[in-house]
Amino acid sequence: MSPSHDRTNPPDSSRTPAANAELALLLEVAGTPKPGNVDRRRDFPDLRFEHFLAGAVGARPGLERAERGEAIxxxxxxxxxxxxxxxxxxxxxxxxxxxxPLVAATRAERELDHQTARSTVEATTVEDSVGFYRAFDHVDVFVDDPPADLEPLDARRGKDAIPALEERGITLYDVMDASVPGDDVAREWVTGFERSFETADRLAALDPARSATDRVASVFLSLLAERPDTLIEKRHGETVAADVTDHATDLLESGGLETVPDRVDAFAADLVDRGVNPGTTADITAAGLFIALDRGGFDL
Known part of the structure; x- marks a missing residue:
């Protein structure tokens, strides 16, 4: 393992993996403008910038447990x-x-990569599924209706779905695999976090003289232009999701934030006004930020 990835001496920092994950959440929400998402200049009526800051800090104890190798x-x-x-x-x-799982994967004594991440999630158990379902008892999460034969496994049932999970022997990896292709967060689990690593590479390639939050916003726009956001597809349909991607592509081809910042900002405001939220794109941005921070590829 190269010295630049020695976990006892992270590049230019003493941050732990859990601290990098918390920082990734904070940087993600601070990036501005991020079309359709809460950022430091735009709030939703019932969801504000400070809620994301508090959410990132509140998540830290769980991230620290992942860092220590406790069950995912x-x-x-x-x-x-x-x-x-x-x-x-x-x-x-x-x-x-x-x-x-990415924080958990950093416990391996080698550079965080696709295979390390993939093997981490493939090793999840039925008990990990139980923890995942219990998480739904703490917060409302938008999910699609399951097929009729999978209704006992509807994640919205929370802990009430646990007997069915245990009876069928369904691991957390199995849950994610069954959610593809309609959920790009789940897709990351079964592709070795493909887009998350690509996002990290994009972040690392940007000029570090630009502000960190500007780089985050630029990469977010590139991801939005790359493929339709699956949260938008679930809430508003494929046509709306495709239109958002096409608009992001037009802005990117016009130069994006560096060339047409006013147009990007207007697009961001329009999506917020319409309640069209590319939340999955934000999730992948946060994961890419973590990988880039872990590798020392995102200077602050």
Whole structure:
């Protein structure tokens, strides 16, 4: 392992993996403008910037448990419970579903990579599924209706679904695998966190002379232009999601934040006004930030 990835001496910092995950959540929400999302200049009527700050801090104890190697399901539940201890409700559920296993994967004595992340999630158990389902008892999360034969496994049932999980022997990896392709957070689990690592590379490639929050916003726009956001698809349909992606692509081809910042800002305001929230894109941005911070590829 190269010295630059020695966990006892992280690049230019003494931050632990849990601290990097918390920082990733804070940087993600501070990036501005992030079309359709809460950022430091835009709030939703019942969900504000400070709720995300409190959610990130509240999640820290769960992230620290993941860093210590405790079970992923239980640490995820603890992170969500802490996140939800503010008046806004669900701020970073999807982000934590990516960050908890990534933090757990950093315990390996080698650079965090696709294979390390993949093997971490593939090793999850039925008990991890139990922790995941219990997390739904702490916060409201938007999910699709399951097929009729999977109704006993509806995540919205929370702990009431546990007997069915245990009877069928369903691991947390199985739960994520069954959620693809309609959920890009789940897709990250079964692809070795493909887009999360690509996001980290994009962040690392940007000029560090630009502000960190400006770099976050630029990468967010590139992700939004890359493929339709699955949260938008669930809430508003495929046509709206495709239109948002097309608009982001047009802005990116026009130069994005560096060339047409006013147009990007207007797009951000419009999506917030319409209640169109690319939350999955924000989740992947947070995961990419964590990987970039862990690798020392995102200077502050």
């Amino acid at each position: 399901g239980a640490t995820f539940e603890r992170a969500v419970e802490g996140m939800a201890a503010q008046r806004g409700g669900n701020t970073q559920f999807g982000s934590l579903l990516l960050l908890v």
